[in-house]
Amino acid sequence: MSTESPDGTSDRRPYVESPIIMTTVRVITPFVFTLGLFIMFHGADSSGGGFQGGVIVGTVVLMLGIAFGVRVTREWVGPQLPIAMIGLGVLAFLLVGVGSVLLGGGFLEYGVYGIEDASKYGIEAVELAIGLVVSGVVIGLFFITASGLGDEGGSQ
Amino acid sequence: MSELLVFLVVVPLFGSVTALLAGLAWSRTGWPIATLTAVTQLGVAAVVAGRAFRGTPLQYVPGGFTAPFGIQLVVDGLSATIALLVAVVALGVLGYARAAGPRSNAFYATYLLLVAGLSGMSITGDIFNMYVFLEITGLAAYALVATGTGARAARAALNYLIVGTVGASLFLLGIGFAYVATGTLNMADLATQLAAVGYGSPLVQASFALLVVGLFVKVAVFPVHTWQPTAYAGAPDSVSAFISALVSTVAAYALIRIVFSVFTVEFLTTTAFARQLLIVGAVVSIVLGSAFAVTQREIKRTLAYSSVSQFGLIVGAVAVANGTALTGAVIHLVGHAVMKGGLFLTSGLVTNVTGAETVDDYDGLVDRFPAGSVAFAVLALAMIGVPPAIGFVGKWYVVLGAVEAEAWTLVVVLLASTLLTLAYFARLIERMFFRDAAEPSPTTADGLSADGSGPATDPTAVSLGMQVTVIVAVTLSVLLGVGAFEYGQLLQPTVERLLT
Amino acid sequence: MIEFLAARLYYLVSFLLLGVGTYMLIGSPNLVKKVIGMNVFQTGIFLFFIVAAFVDGASAPLLTAEPPYVSPLPHVLILTAIVVGVSLTAVALGLIVRIYDEYGTLNEQSIQELVADE
Numbered sequence: 001m002s003t004e005s006p007d008g009t010s011d012r013r014p015y016v017e018s019p020i021i022m023t024t025v026r027v028i029t030p031f032v033f034t035l036g037l038f039i040m041f042h043g044a045d046s047s048g049g050g051f052q053g054g055v056i057v058g059t060v061v062l063m064l065g066i067a068f069g070v071r072v073t074r075e076w077v078g079p080q081l082p083i084a085m086i087g088l089g090v091l092a093f094l095l096v097g098v099g100s101v102l103l104g105g106g107f108l109e110y111g112v113y114g115i116e117d118a119s120k121y122g123i124e125a126v127e128l129a130i131g132l133v134v135s136g137v138v139i140g141l142f143f144i145t146a147s148g149l150g151d152e153g154g155s156q
Numbered sequence: 157m158s159e160l161l162v163f164l165v166v167v168p169l170f171g172s173v174t175a176l177l178a179g180l181a182w183s184r185t186g187w188p189i190a191t192l193t194a195v196t197q198l199g200v201a202a203v204v205a206g207r208a209f210r211g212t213p214l215q216y217v218p219g220g221f222t223a224p225f226g227i228q229l230v231v232d233g234l235s236a237t238i239a240l241l242v243a244v245v246a247l248g249v250l251g252y253a254r255a256a257g258p259r260s261n262a263f264y265a266t267y268l269l270l271v272a273g274l275s276g277m278s279i280t281g282d283i284f285n286m287y288v289f290l291e292i293t294g295l296a297a298y299a300l301v302a303t304g305t306g307a308r309a310a311r312a313a314l315n316y317l318i319v320g321t322v323g324a325s326l327f328l329l330g331i332g333f334a335y336v337a338t339g340t341l342n343m344a345d346l347a348t349q350l351a352a353v354g355y356g357s358p359l360v361q362a363s364f365a366l367l368v369v370g371l372f373v374k375v376a377v378f379p380v381h382t383w384q385p386t387a388y389a390g391a392p393d394s395v396s397a398f399i400s401a402l403v404s405t406v407a408a409y410a411l412i413r414i415v416f417s418v419f420t421v422e423f424l425t426t427t428a429f430a431r432q433l434l435i436v437g438a439v440v441s442i443v444l445g446s447a448f449a450v451t452q453r454e455i456k457r458t459l460a461y462s463s464v465s466q467f468g469l470i471v472g473a474v475a476v477a478n479g480t481a482l483t484g485a486v487i488h489l490v491g492h493a494v495m496k497g498g499l500f501l502t503s504g505l506v507t508n509v510t511g512a513e514t515v516d517d518y519d520g521l522v523d524r525f526p527a528g529s530v531a532f533a534v535l536a537l538a539m540i541g542v543p544p545a546i547g548f549v550g551k552w553y554v555v556l557g558a559v560e561a562e563a564w565t566l567v568v569v570l571l572a573s574t575l576l577t578l579a580y581f582a583r584l585i586e587r588m589f590f591r592d593a594a595e596p597s598p599t600t601a602d603g604l605s606a607d608g609s610g611p612a613t614d615p616t617a618v619s620l621g622m623q624v625t626v627i628v629a630v631t632l633s634v635l636l637g638v639g640a641f642e643y644g645q646l647l648q649p650t651v652e653r654l655l656t
Numbered sequence: 657m658i659e660f661l662a663a664r665l666y667y668l669v670s671f672l673l674l675g676v677g678t679y680m681l682i683g684s685p686n687l688v689k690k691v692i693g694m695n696v697f698q699t700g701i702f703l704f705f706i707v708a709a710f711v712d713g714a715s716a717p718l719l720t721a722e723p724p725y726v727s728p729l730p731h732v733l734i735l736t737a738i739v740v741g742v743s744l745t746a747v748a749l750g751l752i753v754r755i756y757d758e759y760g761t762l763n764e765q766s767i768q769e770l771v772a773d774e
Binding site: 080088090094097098105110 | 162169170173176177179216217219220
């Protein structure tokens with residue numbers, strides 16, 4: 001792993017390769033991801049929901065970035081994945097809402113969907129979409145802030 | 157088909173996400189998607205406005221819940237006007253931004269998010285929902301201001317962010333106090349419950365003060381207006397036009413909605429400090445906004461301080477609280493949006509053609525760019541209040557309302573405001589038409605202007621779209637003035653309902 | 657007097673947080689500390705809402721528990737407000753990164769001097 005940034009300027013955030021952190025992150029990443037999904041699904045009965053679960057799922061990538069180096073993780077994730085996650089999440093939410101209008105009910109009226117317990121499953125679907133959006137935002141913002149230089153001059 | 161109300165928010169959100177996702181694959185698709193969305197939004201807003209002026213307000217609760225447990229959307233004549241204004245200005249500025257503005261898909265995604273936030277704020281009937289849309293509007297506006305070049309835009313956006321967040325947080329605290337007092341968040345329900353709690357209760361009065369001060373920050377009333385000049389001057393031209401025309405306008409609409417639909421006119425008449433708060437804010441803004449506008453050196457900062465003064469007038473009309481003044485406030489909101497947006501677009505066009513950015517640069521502009529100076533002069537005269545432009549009609553109604561209510565200090569200040577507006581605009585008009593240009597100094601051509609980034613003085617940057625948009629803004633500011641009296645009649649039932 | 661304050665302790669803490677946040681916003685020259693002050697200010701408001709929702713001796717708002725319940729609505733409101741606050745902090749930090757790249761300093765007075773020299 002590199003300890004210099006590629007353009008040769010003085011390194012503001014020295015990356016220290018630590019076998020303890022790398023091993024620990026390798027072991028606990030799947031469990032953290034599962035915890036995030038668990039919290040996303042259980043928002044109705046206990047603490048949790050889309051926002052909290054999404055942040056925990058986003059934290060998975062943050063942990064990988066801190067353990068293995070931000071630049072490498074950023075290349076692995078790619079510039080398109082966070083934007084795709086945000087876009088798909090919002091699109092899923094809007095489709096759940098507009099779908100019920102197309103089926104003849106009101107906006108976000110879950111009862112119009114023909115499945116039983118439609119309200120419960122509809123809310124869970126929306127929570128999953130929100131979780132997707134939030135994790136995409138967390139990952140994207142981490143890479144923008146940690147990279148140092150703004151890409152297009154915007155703060156997106 | 158009252159689901160159309162929700163589509164006022166869903167359509168721009170959908171367009172925003174589509175622009176974002178399309179940017180992954182194709183890089184120049186932002187503008188077509190944004191324009192298609194804006195045209196659809198205009199259609200939906202026109203249909204909703206056609207229905208809303210017909211009688212009782214339109215109501216809709218998404219999700220099939222009933223009010224006051226669900227979030228209710230309420231559209232009366234006032235909300236429909238604002239929603240239609242948002243759609244029209246969004247489309248107009250898009251016509252300008254095709255050649256002038258930033259081109260990235262991320263810019264257009266944020267632009268449409270701002271349109272969604274503004275539309276949502278104008279149609280909601282739930283006070284916490286209004287806070288959420290207020291913050292969405294704010295976030296998108298901060299990001300749009302930051303799309304300017306250089307660190308000046310970043311500093312302006314950071315300043316705007318910090319001051320705007322404090323304002324929105326005060327608004328949230330006001331909502332908290334109102335919720336603790338009554339237990340409900342629905343605006344219509346809050347009106348009855350607050351009356352039941354009693355307008356003398358400290359909770360209710362503190363809630364009013366916090367809500368109003370929070371909105372003062374968003375409307376940019378003196379002395380919490382400090383974010384506005386730096387933000388307008390540091391942002392790109394299309395963004396300045398859009399934000400100046402709409403963000404403060406919808407915040408002023410929120411002020412009208414809070415003062416009249418949540419705390420009714422009863423509260424204003426029985427609580428002395430409420431009226432005083434509004435009047436003091438109005439008077440100070442009008443006088444000091446104009447005074448500062450006279451002393452500015454950059455055109456965009458002059459226009460920003462002029463906004464402070466004009467919104468002071470609107471807050472004064474809210475303080476007077478009778479039918480004539482309120483009609484005048486709504487007319488002036490619409491008119492100011494068109495005129496101020498047009499002024500920013502024209503100044504952007506002038507900068508692109510001649511490189512003129514400061515007041516000194518505007519000397520003898522009529523020789524260098526006659527069409528632009530005439531457009532600027534017409535809009536400036538409309539803003540001063542020359543009949544039959546819409547600036548005149550709005551001010552006329554407000555002054556008439558203040559005279560009816562016998563608020564004599566306000567009448568004097570309102571009449572003085574016209575003179576003060578004259579001071580800074582007539583100065584500009586005189587410089588444009590009656591002075592000779594300074595020797596063509598090389599600094600305007602080689603890019604060392606005030607913000608460190610060179611203005612583009614190449615004629616290819618001036619497209620037909622930019623010129624057409626400016627001409628449309630100028631024409632609208634005069635035509636709307638002619639039609640404003642009929643609009644006042646159309647608004648009559650809404651105003652009466654607001655004042656009961 | 658002491659009982660009066662003790663019964664309303666959390667409200668006092670909430671307003672103390674508001675004061676601390678405002679002081680940090682205004683009094684600190686470092687831009688990042690201003691953003692932290694903004695966060696503390698918002699946290700004070702969240703605490704106010706949550707404290708207002710609490711009922712002494714009530715249980716969590718679940719159907720499996722027994723009444724009386726703590727009011728669940730402010731919790732949902734504050735969840736939304738926290739998300740808004742996080743987004744604002746993220747945008748603010750992105751802008752600060754850009755400002756730091758341009759000026760090389762995070763001290764507001766130094767930045768103003770640099771701008772005045774331009």
